[in-house]
Amino acid sequence: MSGGDLIDLKFRLFDGTDIGPNKYNPATTVGALKESILTRWPVGKEISPKSINDMKLINAGRILENTQTLEESRVPAGELPGSVITMHVVVRLPPDKNNEKQLASASTTNRCSCAIL
Numbered sequence: 001m002s003g004g005d006l007i008d009l010k011f012r013l014f015d016g017t018d019i020g021p022n023k024y025n026p027a028t029t030v031g032a033l034k035e036s037i038l039t040r041w042p043v044g045k046e047i048s049p050k051s052i053n054d055m056k057l058i059n060a061g062r063i064l065e066n067t068q069t070l071e072e073s074r075v076p077a078g079e080l081p082g083s084v085i086t087m088h089v090v091v092r093l094p095p096d097k098n099n100e101k102q103l104a105s106a107s108t109t110n111r112c113s114c115a116i117l
Contacts, residue, residue, distance in 0.1 A: 005026065006023040006024060006025060006026075007024050007070055007075055007085060008022070008023055008082075008083065008084040008085065009024055009075075009085050009086075010084050010087075011033075011037055011057075011086075011087050011088075011089050012086050012087070012089065013042075013089050014047065015045070017042060018086075019041070019042070019089075020084075021084045022036075026069065026070045027070070027071065028069060028070050029066065029067065029068065029069050030057055030065060030066050030068050030070070031052055031066035033057060033087075034055050034057065037055065037089060038051070038055070047093070049091050050093075052066065054091055054094070055089055055090065055091055055092075056089070056092065057087050057088070057089060057090075058087060058088040058090060059073065059087045064087075
């Protein structure tokens with residue numbers, strides 16, 4: 001991958017909407033991409049991340065690490081001129097204390113007692 005090639009990326013959110021496309025340098029880190037996504041997150045979404053740690057970027061079935069660059073993550077650049085690579089954004093919010101208590105009580109009260117013979 002040559003240093004002059006920029007990578008066209010767009011980010012697909014959980015509801016099918018997209019952020020982008022924009023051009024990025026192969027030396028851009030995944031953490032920097034997440035910062036960019038966070039600042040451009042659409043207003044009014046039911047679920048929205050509060051930090052980059054609440055997001056996961058997935059490309060070609062792999063979860064990308066924050067410290068890796070696009071080049072280290074093997075994101076193809078310049079293979080198909082004019083093509084845009086779509087990365088999927090998964091939002092995983094930290095568990096809420098109230099939700100944790102509800103899940104803990106639900107897991108102890110709702111038990112299945114099936115027997116397969």
